[in-house]
Structure formats: C-alpha cells, structure tokens
Amino acid sequence: MRFSLKPQDDAFYSFFTQAAENIQRGVKILEELGDDDADHQSISERLVDVEHDNDKLTHQLFQKINSSFVTPMDRQDMVRLASCLDDVLDYIEAAANLIYLYGLSELPAIPREMLEIVAVLSQQADATAEAMPKLKGLDERMKDYWIECNRLENDGDRNYRMCVVRLYSGEYDPLTVMKLKEVADMLEKACDGFENIANVIETIYVKES
Amino acid sequence: MRFSLKPQDDAFYSFFTQAAENIQRGVKILEELGDDDADHQSISERLVDVEHDNDKLTHQLFQKINSSFVTPMDRQDMVRLASCLDDVLDYIEAAANLIYLYGLSELPAIPREMLEIVAVLSQQADATAEAMPKLKGLDERMKDYWIECNRLENDGDRNYRMCVVRLYSGEYDPLTVMKLKEVADMLEKACDGFENIANVIETIYVKES
Amino acid sequence: MRFSLKPQDDAFYSFFTQAAENIQRGVKILEELGDDDADHQSISERLVDVEHDNDKLTHQLFQKINSSFVTPMDRQDMVRLASCLDDVLDYIEAAANLIYLYGLSELPAIPREMLEIVAVLSQQADATAEAMPKLKGLDERMKDYWIECNRLENDGDRNYRMCVVRLYSGEYDPLTVMKLKEVADMLEKACDGFENIANVIETIYVKES
Numbered sequence: 076m077r078f079s080l081k082p083q084d085d086a087f088y089s090f091f092t093q094a095a096e097n098i099q100r101g102v103k104i105l106e107e108l109g110d111d112d113a114d115h116q117s118i119s120e121r122l123v124d125v126e127h128d129n130d131k132l133t134h135q136l137f138q139k140i141n142s143s144f145v146t147p148m149d150r151q152d153m154v155r156l157a158s159c160l161d162d163v164l165d166y167i168e169a170a171a172n173l174i175y176l177y178g179l180s181e182l183p184a185i186p187r188e189m190l191e192i193v194a195v196l197s198q199q200a201d202a203t204a205e206a207m208p209k210l211k212g213l214d215e216r217m218k219d220y221w222i223e224c225n226r227l228e229n230d231g232d233r234n235y236r237m238c239v240v241r242l243y244s245g246e247y248d249p250l251t252v253m254k255l256k257e258v259a260d261m262l263e264k265a266c267d268g269f270e271n272i273a274n275v276i277e278t279i280y281v282k283e284s
Numbered sequence: 285m286r287f288s289l290k291p292q293d294d295a296f297y298s299f300f301t302q303a304a305e306n307i308q309r310g311v312k313i314l315e316e317l318g319d320d321d322a323d324h325q326s327i328s329e330r331l332v333d334v335e336h337d338n339d340k341l342t343h344q345l346f347q348k349i350n351s352s353f354v355t356p357m358d359r360q361d362m363v364r365l366a367s368c369l370d371d372v373l374d375y376i377e378a379a380a381n382l383i384y385l386y387g388l389s390e391l392p393a394i395p396r397e398m399l400e401i402v403a404v405l406s407q408q409a410d411a412t413a414e415a416m417p418k419l420k421g422l423d424e425r426m427k428d429y430w431i432e433c434n435r436l437e438n439d440g441d442r443n444y445r446m447c448v449v450r451l452y453s454g455e456y457d458p459l460t461v462m463k464l465k466e467v468a469d470m471l472e473k474a475c476d477g478f479e480n481i482a483n484v485i486e487t488i489y490v491k492e493s
Numbered sequence: 494m495r496f497s498l499k500p501q502d503d504a505f506y507s508f509f510t511q512a513a514e515n516i517q518r519g520v521k522i523l524e525e526l527g528d529d530d531a532d533h534q535s536i537s538e539r540l541v542d543v544e545h546d547n548d549k550l551t552h553q554l555f556q557k558i559n560s561s562f563v564t565p566m567d568r569q570d571m572v573r574l575a576s577c578l579d580d581v582l583d584y585i586e587a588a589a590n591l592i593y594l595y596g597l598s599e600l601p602a603i604p605r606e607m608l609e610i611v612a613v614l615s616q617q618a619d620a621t622a623e624a625m626p627k628l629k630g631l632d633e634r635m636k637d638y639w640i641e642c643n644r645l646e647n648d649g650d651r652n653y654r655m656c657v658v659r660l661y662s663g664e665y666d667p668l669t670v671m672k673l674k675e676v677a678d679m680l681e682k683a684c685d686g687f688e689n690i691a692n693v694i695e696t697i698y699v700k701e702s
Contacts, residue, residue: 141490150490176449239675240594249458249667253465256671257448281559281568350699359699385658458667462674466657 084147088211090136094160095204097129101167102193102200108174109190119175122168129164133157147211152279159271160203166265167196170258177254186255188238192262195231199269202227210276213283217276224273231266235259293356297420299345303369304413306338310376311402311409317383318399328384331377338373342366356420361488368480375474376405379467386463395464397447401471404440408478411436419485422492426485433482440475444468502565506629508554512578513622515547519585520611520618526592527608537593540586547582551575565629570697577689584683585614588676595672604673606656610680613649617687620645628694631701635694642691649684653677 104121107113136157140150174180206220238259242252313330316322345366349359383389415429447468451461522539525531554575558568592598624638656677660670 151487154487154490172445176445177452236590236594243595243668243672245668249671250452250454250461252668252671253458253461254452278569278572281555281572346695346699360696363696363699381654385654386661459661459663459670462667462670463661 084143085211086139087136087147087153088208090132090139091156091160091210092204092207094129094132094157095200095207097125097132098160098163098167099200099204101125101164102197105167105171105193106197108171108185108193113180113185115171115175115180119168119171122171126164126168129161133161148279149282152275152282156272156275156279159268159275162271163265163268166261166268170261170265173254173258173261177257179251179254179258182251186238186241188234188241189255189259189262191234192231192238192259192266195227195234196262196265196269199224199227199231199266203269203272206276210279213280217280221273221277224270228266228270231263235263235266293352294420295348296345296356296362297417299341299348300365300369300419301413301416302341303338303366304409304416306334306341307369307372307376308409308413310334310373311406314376314380314402315406317380317394317402322389322394324380324384324389328377328380331380335373335377338370342370357488358491361484361491365481365484365488368477368484371480372474372477375470375477379470379474382463382467382470386466388460388463388467391460395447395450397443397450398464398468398471400443401440401447401468401475404436404443405471405474405478408433408436408440408475412478412481415485419488422489426489430482430486433479437475437479440472444472444475502561503629504557505554505565505571506626508550508557509574509578509628510622510625512547512550512575513618513625515543515550516578516581516585517618517622519543519582520615523585523589523611524615526589526603526611531598531603533589533593533598537586537589540589544582544586547579551579566697567700570693570700574690574693574697577686577693581683581686581690584679584686588679588683591672591676591679595675597669597672597676600669604656604659606652606659607673607677607680609652610649610656610677610684613645613652614680614683614687617642617645617649617684621687621690624694628697631698635698639691639695642688646684646688649681653681653684 101122104118104125107118108115137154140146140153146153174185179185202220202223206217209217209220239256242255242259247255310331313327313334316327317324346363349355349362355362383394388394411429411432415426418426418429448465451464451468456464519540522536522543525536526533555572558564558571564571592603597603620638620641624635627635627638657674660673660677665673
C-alpha cells in the first residue's frame with residue numbers, strides 16, 4: 076500500500092464495496108428471468124427492495140461526505156462513483172419492472188439473446204464487486220479490472236446488437252418488439268453503467284496518483 | 285445569511301431566477317395541450333420564442349462569467365447550472381414541436397396520462413423557481429426543495445410508465461405509438477432535467493459549505 | 494500567441510488534431526452511403542478500422558497524461574475532450590453497422606433526409622479538424638468555430654426532424670421504421686457529439702483564460 080497523507084477512512088471504502096454487493100444481489104434476482112417458471116412480479120418487487128436498500132446507503136454516504144472535514148478521496152469523485160453504482164441498480168430494476176408492467180410474461184419465453192445480456196451483467200457485477208476493495212491504497216491491480224471491464228462491455232454490446240436483430244427478425248408483432256426493445260435498451264444501459272463506474276475509478280487514479 | 289469572503293454579485297443569482305421563470309412560462313404554454321381546442325402550432329411556436337429568450341439569457345451569463353474577475357460560485361458550476369436549466373426548456377419545446385410536426389393534432393385527444401406528466405412538470409417548474417432565490421447565501425431551506433424534487437421526480441416517473449403502458453395497450457396503431465412515445469420520452473427527459481438541476485445545486489452546496 | 498507559464502507540449506495538441514482527422518476519415522467513408530452501388534458491409538468494416546485506430550490513439554494519450562509531470566491543460570479536460578472525440582466516431586461506426594446488421598441494404602435507397610444528416614456531419618467534421626490546431630495558445634479565432642458549430646448543430650437537428658417525419662409518413666412498414674429510426678438516432682447523436690466537443694473546448698477556455 077502506498078503512503079498517503081490523506082486519512083484512510085475505511086467507512087468510505089466500505090460504502091462502495093457494499094453498493095457493489097447490492098448490485099450483485101440485484102443481478103442474481105434478474106437472472107431468474109431465465110427460469111422456466113419465472114415469477115415476473117416477484118422479480119420486479121424484490122429488485123425494488125434492493126434498489127431502496129441502495130438508495131439508503133447512498134444517502135448515508137452523502138451525509139458522511141457532508142459532515143466529514145477531510146475525506147480520503149475528492150468529495151465530488153465519491154459522489155460521482157456512488158451515483159454511477161446507483162444508476163446500474165436503477166436500470167436493472169427498471170428492466171425487470173418493464174417486463175412485468177408490459178405483460179411480457181405472456182410471451183412463451185424471454186428471448187435467449189436477452190438472457191445473454193443478463194449473463195454479461197452478472198460477470199460485470201462480479202468484476203466490480205472484486206474491484207471495489209482495491210480502491211483503498213489505489214491498488215495497482217485495478218488495471219486488470221479495467222481490461223476485464225472493457226472486454227465485458229464489448230461482449231454486452233455484441234449481445235445487445237444480436238438481441239435487437241432477433242427482435243427485428245419479423246418473429247414478433249410491432250408492439251411486442253417495442254416493448255422488448257425497451258427492456259433490451261435498459262439492460263444495455265446497465266452494461267454501459269458498469270463502464271461508467273470504471274471510468275470514474277480511472278479519473279480517481281489519474282487525479283490521485 | 286452566512287458570512288462569505290466571496291462577492292455576492294446579485295446579477296449571477298438573478299440570472300438563475302430568470303431562467304427558472306422562463307421555464308415556468310414555458311410549462312404554462314405546454315399545459316394548453318389539455319385544452320379542448322388546443323392550437324398545437326401556436327403552442328409550438330410560442331415555446332420556440334421562450335426557448336430563444338432563454339438562449340439569449342444563457343449567452344449573457346456566459347459572457348459575464350468570462351469577463352468577471354471573481355465570481356460568487358465556481359465558474360464551471362454556474363455553466364453547468366445554466367446548461368441544465370436550458371436543457372429543460374429544450375425538452376419542453378421539443379415535445380410541443382413533435383406533437384405539431386407529427387400531426388398528432390389529428391388524434392381525438394392527447395392521452396390523459398401524457399397530460400399528467402405535464403402536470404408534474406408544472407409542479408417541478410414552480411419548485412425550481414421558488415428554490416433559485418435561496419441559492420444566494422446557501423440558504424439551508426434548500427433541503428425542502430431537494431425532498432420535494434425527489435418526490436416529484438418519482439411522480440413523473442410513475443406517470444411516464446403509466447403513459448407508456450397506455451400507448452402499448454393496443455389502442456393505437458404502431459406508427460402513432462412511436463410518435464406518441466417520442467413525445468412522452470421528451471416530457472420524461474424534462475422531468476429528469478429538473479432532477480439534474482437539483483443535483484448541480486447539491487454539488488454547489490457540497491463544495492461551498 | 495499568449496504567454497504561458499505552462500509547458501506547450503505539442504504531443505498533446507497533436508493528439509487532438511489527429512483524432513479530429515480520424516473523424517474526418519470516418520465521415521468520408523459514411524458518405525459512401527449515398528452512392529448508387531454502396532457496399533454496406535465494406536462501409537461498416539472500414540469504419541470499425543478507423544474506430545480502432547482512434548481507440549489506440551486515445552489509449553496513448555491517456556498513458557501520456559498519466560506519465561507526464563506537467564501538462565499544458567487540465568488533465569481531466571484532456572480526458573474529457575478525447576472521450577468526446579472518440580464518442581463521435583463510435584456513433585458514426587454504430588450507424589453504419591446498424592444499416593448493415595439490420596439488412597437495410599435491401600431498401601431501394603437510404604432516405605434522402607438521412608443523407609442530409611450525413612452532409613451536416615461532414616461539415617461538422619471539417620470545422621472540428623480546422624479548430625483543433627487553434628487550441629494551442631488558446632487562439633481567439635476559436636469563437637468562429639463555436640458560432641459555426643452552433644449553426645451546424647441547428648442544421649443537424651432540423652434535418653433529423655425532417656428525416657423522422659419522412660420515416661413516420663406511412664411509406665415504410667413499422668419494423669423498417671424502427672430500424673431506420675435507430676440509424677437516424679445514431680447519426681443525430683454524432684451531430685450532438687460535435688457540440689459536446691465544442692462545449693469541452695469552451696470549458697477549457699473559461700478555465701484557462
């Protein structure tokens with residue numbers, strides 16, 4: 076660990092680790108969409124709960140930032156990182172909510188290509204949860220995380236495009252295509268959201284090192 | 285009012301109040317969409333005028349920022365706040381323009397759920413116009429505004445989702461759904477835009493206090 | 494050229510000029526969409542190459558930023574400018590890829606209104622490539638670039654709206670409309686991306702002057 080004149084207040088670092096773990100919990104629930112007897116209403120409702128948990132956590136962080144005289148990282152970078160983590164959960168929750176809200180449960184199945192986007196989200200969530208504890212001390216192994224992030228973002232992008240090609244194949248009626256497209260867009264925003272997290276961490280490294 | 289070493293140049297604060305008032309004027313025009321004999325062309329054209337007025341105002345602020353030796357707030361925060369205020373008017377103007385441009389006047393009526401998003405915009409515009417004068421002196425009552433903002437953003441979100449469910453109900457043909465969906469998306473961006481304004485103000489408070 | 498205490502490291506400035514030239518190359522390829530016998534696969538593949546070239550360039554810049562003790566501009570502004578330049582190429586590449594991916598080659602022709610958005614992109618690319626060398630020394634003639642940018646962004650916006658009106662005219666079936674709309678959206682994002690570039694440069698001027 077490198078020497079630092081700044082206080083290494085563990086509570087700040089622990090916050091980001093917890094938020095990343097909330098995302099992991101959320102993605103695990105989202106993966107149930109692939110189950111044969113998936114209960115779309117329950118998936119949506121449990122994701123709302125996880126999202127609320129994370130909102131509370133974010134609120135606590137903001138209060139701690141405001142009430143702390145010194146902070147281990149730039150205040151605004153921490154606000155930005157917490158917001159990016161929160162955004163990913165918002166998108167995941169929204170995707171599940173749309174599936175329930177639009178009555179997509181009546182489809183024989185969620186398109187396989189859509190579940191493949193969720194599979195990428197699961198890997199991104201794991202990589203992010205693994206990376207967060209490295210933030211303390213600006214651990215150099217963060218580089219592996221960036222490389223992995225970049226690779227997964229490309230995977231997500233490709234899966235998303237394949238998903239949309241499937242939706243536009245003529246297999247579904249136009250209104251169903253619109254509904255499914257919105258869900259796919261939300262999942263893709265979640266994929267991109269993980270990249271935003273990586274970018275903020277990169278900004279912190281550029282500034283602090 | 286707290287003591288400050290920074291100059292309290294009223295012109296800067298007055299700018300933000302005026303911009304918020306322009307948004308109020310704009311939303312009032314947008315609300316005419318609910319009238320029985322709404323003139324969509326006139327609504328669109330008058331909103332273009334309000335938006336141009338605000339563009340001029342924003343331009344004046346940028347010139348003042350550039351020509352001032354000291355400013356009461358961080359220059360970039362002011363640029364960001366002015367941009368966020370301007371964005372909201374852009375979205376409102378765009379929504380009205382799309383309704384006119386896509387010939388949606390031919391529909392028997394604008395869907396009720398869409399007017400309910402506009403009703404939220406109206407409350408958000410009022411809350412923002414009320415908040416702006418509190419910026420000077422970093423008035424602590426700004427907290428009420430954030431709470432109100434958050435509540436209204438949730439209302440806007442819910443109304444937007446209900447609106448899209450209505451659009452996807454099968455009542456409209458696919459092309460009409462696409463057109464109306466674009467209008468709804470623009471209105472939702474305006475709702476989100478108010479949240480961005482609140483976030484920038486929060487950033488200013490975090491930094492200055 | 495104004496006097497500066499900061500090092501005028503030409504490599505940084507040269508980077509931005511090269512990135513703007515990559516965008517020019519990319520738009521030139523995109524313009525082939527208007528040719529009678531346009532090869533959509535080849536257009537898409539060559540744009541992927543240009544985009545990869547620019548990714549490498551961006552990566553080199555980030556490494557140089559990280560390894561330099563002093564930089565002629567704020568590090569984060571340079572990161573932001575490079576990202577904005579990269580975004581434009583991403584959108585251009587994505588537009589061409591969607592045309593190929595969705596099999597839009599089977600249409601008798603790309604709608605004329607869509608090619609008019611590309612024509613604006615071409616002018617924006619030229620204006621940006623011309624502006625980049627003025628960044629060094631904060632050349633005052635940058636003002637002409639901002640005025641031009643603003644004008645072109647308005648042109649792009651108008652052409653985009655006309656394009657969507659054409660798509661919604663009833664001439665195409667709903668699925669084809671959705672596909673073409675996505676391409677148009679991507680082209681519009683590229684137009685907006687040029688405005689983001691101009692905004693970052695404005696931020697740099699506000700801060701440094």
